[in-house]
Amino acid sequence: MNETKETKPWGGRFQEATNRMLEDFSASIQYDRRLYHQDIAGSKAHARMLARQGIISDRDADAIVKGLDEIEGEIRSGKFVWRSGLEDIHMNIEQALVDHIGEPGKKLHTGRSRNDQVATDVRLYLRGEIDRLDRLLLGLQQALLSQARAHQELILPGYTHMQRAQPVLWPHHMLAYFEMFKRDRERLRDCRKRTNISPLGSAALAGTGLPIDRMYVARELGFSGITANSIDAVSDRDFIIEFLAAASIIMAHLSRLSEELVLWASSEFQFIDLPDSLCTGSSIMPQKKNPDAAELVRGKTGRVYGHLFGLLTTIKGLPLAYNRDLQEDKEALFDSIDTVCASVEIMSVLVAEMRPIEGRISECVGQGFLTATDLADYLVRKGLPFREAHSVAGKIVLYCLSQGKELTDLRLDELRAFSPLIDGDISGVLSPEGSVRARRCPGGTAPERVAEALARAEGEIR
Ligand code: ARG
Numbered sequence: 001m002n003e004t005k006e007t008k009p010w011g012g013r014f015q016e017a018t019n020r021m022l023e024d025f026s027a028s029i030q031y032d033r034r035l036y037h038q039d040i041a042g043s044k045a046h047a048r049m050l051a052r053q054g055i056i057s058d059r060d061a062d063a064i065v066k067g068l069d070e071i072e073g074e075i076r077s078g079k080f081v082w083r084s085g086l087e088d089i090h091m092n093i094e095q096a097l098v099d100h101i102g103e104p105g106k107k108l109h110t111g112r113s114r115n116d117q118v119a120t121d122v123r124l125y126l127r128g129e130i131d132r133l134d135r136l137l138l139g140l141q142q143a144l145l146s147q148a149r150a151h152q153e154l155i156l157p158g159y160t161h162m163q164r165a166q167p168v169l170w171p172h173h174m175l176a177y178f179e180m181f182k183r184d185r186e187r188l189r190d191c192r193k194r195t196n197i198s199p200l201g202s203a204a205l206a207g208t209g210l211p212i213d214r215m216y217v218a219r220e221l222g223f224s225g226i227t228a229n230s231i232d233a234v235s236d237r238d239f240i241i242e243f244l245a246a247a248s249i250i251m252a253h254l255s256r257l258s259e260e261l262v263l264w265a266s267s268e269f270q271f272i273d274l275p276d277s278l279c280t281g282s283s284i285m286p287q288k289k290n291p292d293a294a295e296l297v298r299g300k301t302g303r304v305y306g307h308l309f310g311l312l313t314t315i316k317g318l319p320l321a322y323n324r325d326l327q328e329d330k331e332a333l334f335d336s337i338d339t340v341c342a343s344v345e346i347m348s349v350l351v352a353e354m355r356p357i358e359g360r361i362s363e364c365v366g367q368g369f370l371t372a373t374d375l376a377d378y379l380v381r382k383g384l385p386f387r388e389a390h391s392v393a394g395k396i397v398l399y400c401l402s403q404g405k406e407l408t409d410l411r412l413d414e415l416r417a418f419s420p421l422i423d424g425d426i427s428g429v430l431s432p433e434g435s436v437r438a439r440r441c442p443g444g445t446a447p448e449r450v451a452e453a454l455a456r457a458e459g460e461i462r
Contacts, residue, residue, distance in 0.1 A: 006085030009094075009109075018085075027084040028327050029092055034334060036075050038124035039089050040068045042117060042200060043097075043108055045220035050110055053211050060104035067101040068093070088327075089121070090114045111212045113204040115234040115322040120200045122330070124221060126243060129337045130192045136344040137181050137188075137250070141461050143352040144181075148174035148454055153447070155432045156271065156361045157370055164368035167432035170356060171454055172445040178457050180253040187246040195239045198223035202230035205321035235321040237311065237329050244308040244332065247340045251301040254343050258294035261350060265291045271361050272354045293350055297343045304339055307332035362432075369397045369407055371435045378429050382421040392419050 008018065044065050051061035071093060074080040086092045091114075098105035148171035158168035198221060201207065201214035207230040214226045227233035264271035274291055282288035311332045314325055372393050379389035396418050400407060407430045415422045428434040440446040 006083060009091065023085055023087075026087060026324070026327075028088045028330065029082055029084050029086065031334060032089045032118075032330055033075075033082060033092070035089050035121040035125055035330075036093065037072065038121040038128075039093055039117070040072050041124065041221060042120045042217075043093070044068055045217045046112055046200065047108055048220065049213050049217045050107070052216065053213055055110060055210055055212070056104075056107045060107055063101045063104040064097065064108050067097045067105060070100060071096050088114070088118075090117050111203065111208040111210040112200070113202075113234070115204050116199045116202040116230075118326075119202075119234055119236070120198060120221070122333070123195050123197070123199065123223075123239065126195050126240065126333065127192060127222075129341075130188050130195065130243065133247075133250075133337070133341055133344065134185055134188050136341055136348070137185050138461055140344050140348040140351065141178050141181050141457075143348045144174045144178045145454065145457055145461070147171075147351055147354070148178075151356055151358070152451075152454075154356060154358055154361060155365050155436055156356075157365045157368070158445075164364070164370050166373055167365050167370050167435045168445045169436055169447065169450050170361075172450050175450070175453050175457060177253065177257055181250075182460070184246065184250045184253060187249065188243075191239065191242045191246050193224070194242065196222075196224050197227050198225070199227045199233035199236075202227060202233035205231050205234050231321045235318065235323075235326070237315055237326060240329050240333050241308065241311055241315075244304065244311060244336055247336050248301075248305050248308050250340055251297075251304045251343065254347050255298045255301040257347065257351075258298040261294040261354065262291050262298070264354075265294075270357055271364075272356055274350065275353050278350055278353060293346050297347055300339050300343055304336045307336045365432045366408070367406060369400065370432065371407055371430045372397050374429050374435045374438060375407065375426075377438070378426060379419060379421055384419070384421060 006018075006023075008014065047056070047061045047064040047068075050056045051058045071080065074096075080096070082092060083095070086095050094105070094108060097108060151170045154170035155167045156170055156173065157164040158166050158173070198214065198218035200217050200221075201212050218224075218226050227236075261272065261274070263269050265274050274289075276289070278291075278293055279289045280292045282290065311329055314328050318325055375396065376386065376389040376393040379392055380386050384392070396407065396410070396415065399414075399418070400410065412422070412424065412426070415426060429438070436445050437447065440449060442449065
């Protein structure tokens with residue numbers, strides 16, 4: 001049983017059957033069956049075009065379209081029998097068509113190659129998945145905005161170097177992620193433009209001598225245009241690489257957010273509560289409630305980066321035009337899409353359902369001299385050069401540390417001992433509220449700037 005029983009379309013040239021090991025090694029049907037809808041849509045458009053151009057008869061085209069519709073129904077209902085000896089989705093469907101309708105089925109592959117066919121299928125598929133991912137990202141943006149709205153006045157410690165730095169508004173922090181996902185969606189839209197081009201008609205690599213109409217097929221399939229060079233069209237996978245790059249950046253953003261949720265949910269921070277339904281326990285430590293969903297999103301980021309690098313490496317040494325190496329594009333793409341979509345979905349739920357622990361957050365924002373910059377800025381407004389103001393404020397922080405006090409605990413006379421420029425109007429400046437209120441520059445965390453940003457963001461996704 002070393003040889004296959006399937007007859008191959010290239011049988012004419014061959015005297016031996018395919019080695020069973022090679023058949024298994026080269027089959028892609030286990031995963032590229034995912035493209036069945038796109039493959040059938042492409043074939044139907046191709047068949048109609050062949051008839052319009054007088055290359056096949058209308059009767060044959062009708063039989064092909066009807067046969068393909070039946071096959072699609074069988075695949076949907078799970079009745080279709082996949083044959084790994086027929087390698088891939090293209091040959092499985094073509095052979096099924098011949099089995100269904102006989103002679104006319106043998107005319108479908110006229111003026112076409114699997115090389116332009118597979119490129120077409122993947123472009124159609126990716127176009128749809130980009131749109132799905134875009135909607136999922138919109139859902140995540142909505143979750144971030146509802147979190148922002150729900151606690152509009154909450155002030156939390158902003159960090160640099162993981163050290164408490166300056167107070168920021170909770171909605172400002174949520175909107176930071178909103179901006180990232182907004183750029184991610186722009187990148188997807190841009191990548192979609194280059195994905196949505198029809199390679200069909202490039203045939204094996206050189207085009208075809210038959211009088212086909214590429215524009216007709218492109219229009220039928222909703223493509224915005226046709227590829228300009230047949231050699232490029234069958235060997236280009238950079239539209240996939242672009243998508244994997246965009247997906248990698250999305251995962252990077254999700255991973256940063258995940259990391260913050262993990263930190264915030266820890267006993268050390270206690271900034272948020274995650275619902276039990278979105279956490280898991282430990283099989284040994286009864287007290288544990290783990291933020292596994294966020295950890296898994298962070299962990300899965302590596303998979304998508306890996307696929308990006310994998311495909312870049314796959315194409316780097318390939319001579320033109322099509323080489324079978326290119327078949328390796330699909331698992332990378334499919335797994336990346338599955339991973340990024342599932343990650344965005346779970347993250348949307350996490351963000352929507354987390355609850356900030358306001359008391360604890362407010363307590364932390366009041367400790368650690370987060371308004372020391374405001375003290376320096378105050379002295380600048382009184383005429384002191386910033387470097388000197390920085391130094392005075394630094395000395396006051398040192399004094400606080402030695403006294404076990406916060407800046408807001410200091411009496412006016414204690415403050416004035418460091419600079420006579422400090423006056424009664426310092427009151428309010430050193431509180432977290434005073435600090436955020438002062439940061440009115442565009443893009444800053446002042447309540448009115450944040451309210452504007454929130455309204456703008458809500459308008460953008462409406
Ligand atoms: N399954 C193949 C792929 O995914 C389809 C194209 C095969 N072309 C060929 N000449 N063997 O790349």
